[in-house]
Amino acid sequence: MSKGIKIVTIGGGSSYTPELVEGFIKRYDELPVRELWLVDIEAGKEKLEIVGAMAKRMVKAAGVDCEVHLTLDRREALKDADFVTTQLRVGLLDARILDERIPLSHGLIGQETNGAGGIFKALRTVPVILDIVEDMKELCPNAWLINFTNPAGMVTEAVLRYGNWDKVVGLCNIPVNAVFEEAALLGENNRDLFFQFAGINHLHWHTITDKNGKDRTDELIKVMYGQDDAKSIVANIKDNNLIWEQVENLHMVPCPYHNYYYYTDKMLAEELEDFKNNGTRAEKVKEIEHELFELYKDPNLDYKPKQLAERGGARYSDAACEIINSIHNDKRTTMTVSTRNNGTITDLPAESAVEVTCTITGKGPVPYNFGSFKPQERGLLQVMKSMEELTIEAAVTGDYGTLLQAFTMNPLITSGDVAKEVMDELLEAHKQYLPAFFKEGK
Amino acid sequence: MSKGIKIVTIGGGSSYTPELVEGFIKRYDELPVRELWLVDIEAGKEKLEIVGAMAKRMVKAAGVDCEVHLTLDRREALKDADFVTTQLRVGLLDARILDERIPLSHGLIGQETNGAGGIFKALRTVPVILDIVEDMKELCPNAWLINFTNPAGMVTEAVLRYGNWDKVVGLCNIPVNAVFEEAALLGENNRDLFFQFAGINHLHWHTITDKNGKDRTDELIKVMYGQDDAKSIVANIKDNNLIWEQVENLHMVPCPYHNYYYYTDKMLAEELEDFKNNGTRAEKVKEIEHELFELYKDPNLDYKPKQLAERGGARYSDAACEIINSIHNDKRTTMTVSTRNNGTITDLPAESAVEVTCTITGKGPVPYNFGSFKPQERGLLQVMKSMEELTIEAAVTGDYGTLLQAFTMNPLITSGDVAKEVMDELLEAHKQYLPAFFKEGK
Amino acid sequence: MSKGIKIVTIGGGSSYTPELVEGFIKRYDELPVRELWLVDIEAGKEKLEIVGAMAKRMVKAAGVDCEVHLTLDRREALKDADFVTTQLRVGLLDARILDERIPLSHGLIGQETNGAGGIFKALRTVPVILDIVEDMKELCPNAWLINFTNPAGMVTEAVLRYGNWDKVVGLCNIPVNAVFEEAALLGENNRDLFFQFAGINHLHWHTITDKNGKDRTDELIKVMYGQDDAKSIVANIKDNNLIWEQVENLHMVPCPYHNYYYYTDKMLAEELEDFKNNGTRAEKVKEIEHELFELYKDPNLDYKPKQLAERGGARYSDAACEIINSIHNDKRTTMTVSTRNNGTITDLPAESAVEVTCTITGKGPVPYNFGSFKPQERGLLQVMKSMEELTIEAAVTGDYGTLLQAFTMNPLITSGDVAKEVMDELLEAHKQYLPAFFKEGK
């Protein structure tokens, strides 16, 4: 493709953008990105200008032929795009603070993608993404949508089910981080291990076999959870052992977010402590972001600063670049992404989004078949998928009862009066981003 | 069958026995029970004698030709039986009190068939039932096992999966009570309504259509939950409204035990109040039972006293008699029982036990096909079934990790340290009934 | 329902109509049919008048309060109908003669509902039935469609998939005849046996258990096929033993049309003999019908003549009356009909029509769950269902390639040149009834 590639990044003012730019620069020889459009909204204009200026410096320093455009006009940007990446945050970090603090104020887990907070993040995000898809149908009908806006699994499913758009990949950095860090824990090169992940975004399990065909899963579980100094591999989840007899019984490695479901009491206690000290994750991230943007303002900074890695999204944008690269060049890289189930996991509906290990081809992700889970994993996965389906439906319809059903189904929300109260409070707090729930006449 | 029928009732000293006897007497013309063997264990000898004497008086008063045998020798009783009913309670009501009070002492739901208590009731019961099945293979290989020992669904699945015994029906009085009471609420004769139940024991949903083919489900939900004075139809669950918007969204009628899952906070608050006052359900039942046995001692009492209905098992034994009658006479009565799924509910494994509406034929229950649930019901049902599978496996193997997995999966148990502590305490408390967990060398 | 019932019979000039009228008369007390509209097309006017006059005589003789209307105006008739029955034959018996003779002229099975002929009967019939459904949506949206036009399974599936009309039942007399005749062969009353049928129209298998729960299937197979004088139970299939070792291996009773698939060489040889003598089934039926209409002209005949039974549709119309009765009165009669699969047979798509044993309720047929077939039956059933799906799709779209695919898939059609030639010849022969295939520009 001699003409070069056009990328549109919606939520371009994000602090993650420098990693994305770095990723494109690194791959320029095989993936010649000639146009990078950073799109944001009015409220994000200042950030867009800071990060956009830095992106231009990075490109210039790298000496690659790539125009960086900054715009608040999404439709202008989307015209003839090859790939659209979405990394937006509806309501910014202030909305996330509410998603964390309101549930915690009632004694429930408050978290970006899990529990009541995760449901509300989906409610705010799904309509915006579906709007973007409608624009894409008109302006760039051959483009791929690479979504890394959370909750990435629900967003992907919404695009598949309600957007009727197949060219979508949902992306999360948990699997790629696990591959790197767990290989190190096993004393192996990650290329010598075969990781097979299956589940849904932020709730998947995986097995590991080595090049001799030996299953190393139990060994890794022992290394990670069988001793006192086990280390979590995700920055926004505290170091947190699971209970040995339970995790040993899985014979699959859980993902870091499983801590919310496998060790609820401890996670809640820690969150409540942070809540008391005004130090929930979003509150900390806000500080980190502030510092990052201060750094980005430096007119001499023309490379990704190491502080970005602490932000919690390590390898996120790099993984996004690699997916784009692999689709564009049919590279058949093995990656774990959210895509349509279609029988890969026989325990979930065919039309669901699942997060599974795939080979990324010119026609997009082709999943490795997984089959069925043991009861150890199956029921939790299934209840979460039902909860996701209800949440997505509520996001699209604005139906109060469907939303309350999702709350009732969610294992991190105590059902009953407390569920309804938290839900009502969150609805009120996020009112401006939830027009479907506050339509005239409702 | 001119020879008459031989029934063996294991746990024959139960306070429910008089209803069973009444049921057989009532049906004597079409179901000539000539031998009724009441079997119990040494610890239940006194009760067996009291209730056995009363059974003899009832039979005599009715003037039917039926011998009532009392025995502590199960194998003697089983020889050539036609039907075996199981209504035993391993550890008696004292064990149930522990199942209730230990979880409650940690702030978790404590209940006979749900949560931690329900899991432990399964652990104690499954091995005993599997022993009975082994005896049946030898002594009465053509007999049917009609189980109404709780948790009836898990017991049925254990018999199917681990006992390799197909002639088993699990029975509960919830569906039959719903049919009678909900018909009354709709102002209809129950025979003019078609109730279709699907789910698992103590966690099923149903729809109702009338003889004009009109779906009356939403109307009933409105009657039951749409106003303040809604009345529960199960004695051991307090009157307890569900939250209207959530239950309305189901478009299926939940069962009374759904309250634990749909209104957890309120149920827990009520149970904690009872706990404080030494008035948990088992404690109350113990009193009621004591009074019942005092009544049963009356040498003039030769009919089922009305106080038995208050015990909570209304229509239980009568339903058991009707199943036996319908199998024996191929009556094709429509009843809702626990039986092998085999595709009836496509959301659950084929080999699972499910509680579904069936026609009871000479070859046992033939389920009406159900199909798939909406996400509203599906995920909760599936997580509970996985939890059941893990519990049954733990009951058979005595594996600590599998049991902890069941605890972690159970929506009524907060996962983490509290789950493990409650589990350890219950294991210790019920040690004598759990030899698989306390084998030499474990 | 005091107002009385309105029935519309499309194809009312059929020779079967007197049985239908007899059926309604017999059930008048519980099923008060006050209006019976016999509808036919111009080409059937004479027959409609003959049979209509006779219907009026029958009603009068019976002394029931029922108006019989004869009309060529389908829409007038459909207005406010309660039940619509379809017993039409597009192209009349002359078309059926072509369906039989054209395949036979190429050495292939030529038959009304199987092979190339059956496919073409579907092509002619499906569009007409879908037109009727469109009228029903407008004129009698609460009515049930009781279809006994062949191929009844494909017609039912077309209504479900393409007509988006749920209130449809497909009816065939094979199962009801089997119940009566096989009970007699076993020396039992049919009410003492439980027949469970599963499969698709004209290709189902069944098991039989008696009131003691004993499986009598193998015994019946022995009676029917294990000796030389086995008798077929369907008039339009000659007495025809199956090969003992093959049928014994099924452990399910095949239906009479299985002979085409299980004994293809013999069936073909017999058909070719009839073909040579101008005595294919349709040619014979044409003669029988002529004689029947001569009888019907008799102004003194006011009851169903016994000669009708020889026509081959014994118990057809009576079964139709019984379905109507059972839906209208929520009688819960056990009958085997074509209805939506929805998981009843797990080997076939959920949205397929299947022919299975149901209880007929006020909301229509509720199937007994069946589960999975053994490989003995499974593959044949599945290939036939795929063939049906392709045929129905071709009927709706008029796509030549899809139709050729159905021909290629059909086990009774040798694939290749012969398939294409027979198909082309049939297309030409039935051109006037296949507008979808001969649209301008195709």
Add this chain to the structure above:
Amino acid sequence: MSKGIKIVTIGGGSSYTPELVEGFIKRYDELPVRELWLVDIEAGKEKLEIVGAMAKRMVKAAGVDCEVHLTLDRREALKDADFVTTQLRVGLLDARILDERIPLSHGLIGQETNGAGGIFKALRTVPVILDIVEDMKELCPNAWLINFTNPAGMVTEAVLRYGNWDKVVGLCNIPVNAVFEEAALLGENNRDLFFQFAGINHLHWHTITDKNGKDRTDELIKVMYGQDDAKSIVANIKDNNLIWEQVENLHMVPCPYHNYYYYTDKMLAEELEDFKNNGTRAEKVKEIEHELFELYKDPNLDYKPKQLAERGGARYSDAACEIINSIHNDKRTTMTVSTRNNGTITDLPAESAVEVTCTITGKGPVPYNFGSFKPQERGLLQVMKSMEELTIEAAVTGDYGTLLQAFTMNPLITSGDVAKEVMDELLEAHKQYLPAFFKEGK
């Protein structure tokens, strides 16, 4: 693995062996085969010696450190093997001649792996392979079985279902040949195309996408079948166009053996012509093999002669070497092989063997998920799988009725008397290789 690899080739006297040896020599650097044991039976001793001597010359000429052992003692060879390949032919080519000529003498397709002949090849082969597996359990429990004995799919399924041996891969050269030849037809490098195959051995379909993600399947179908000079890509199937409208309707590329099912009349006519001239495929192969062995006797020949390619198994042994290489080195080569379904194709049982595109890892083949077929392909695939299940069961049990059922189900066998006669004649002809069918007392 410094110790070097031990390969055991059962049926080592096969004319294919030189290709296998060439394949190992070519890969010696990454796959150091230090021991190659060629095993054969007494009847194959002469061939074994000829081909074995040549293998030794090849190894010597290549200068690789590999000992070639020739033996008739299978158990001696198997001890501590790393990989076992099976390329045996029970009854040699003379048995295959019977498989072809007996059905043809009754007017039915006679073919090595399809129709009656393919069923009998399975009957002779399955018991021998299961014996080998029993030896492997004892002598080399960590070895992989790479089977390329036909019918490779049924053999693989027999090993999985009845041998309880998971480390098995079934191999066929059809997919690898398709990849090379179809890429050429499209004017592309095969590495730039993504072929996804799904189905069963000798009955699969595939799609092709290019590196731009464009589906090229329809284009290839047009190239292959849309013009008069279409060329078959398999040596033992004559050039044979399919009917354009039918194959176009598939939107998947059929495999060469589909000709038997899609163009039965033409294939049969051609086979009958060969039959008349004593020139069926096996008869021709016998001649070719004779010539090959004459060549192999040449003491100067120390490389694979080009005449071997004409034998019909082009790329067969090379594919086998590549699988071994990919497993041994965890190379993750994309190959299409027979392996356990486990949900890859949702239309077939989970425990079936399917032939699907996989990545070959250190733990064996991991299939790419496929999902569901359209009705165009589904029914034919399903009927063939049922037929395979019945055949395998008959091979294991020796049950006459089960075998007759497989014959009745097979689309290439006319059911009825002719099926039974052909079957009886084949049973008699192959009696010595079918002890299960001729046990004492049967």
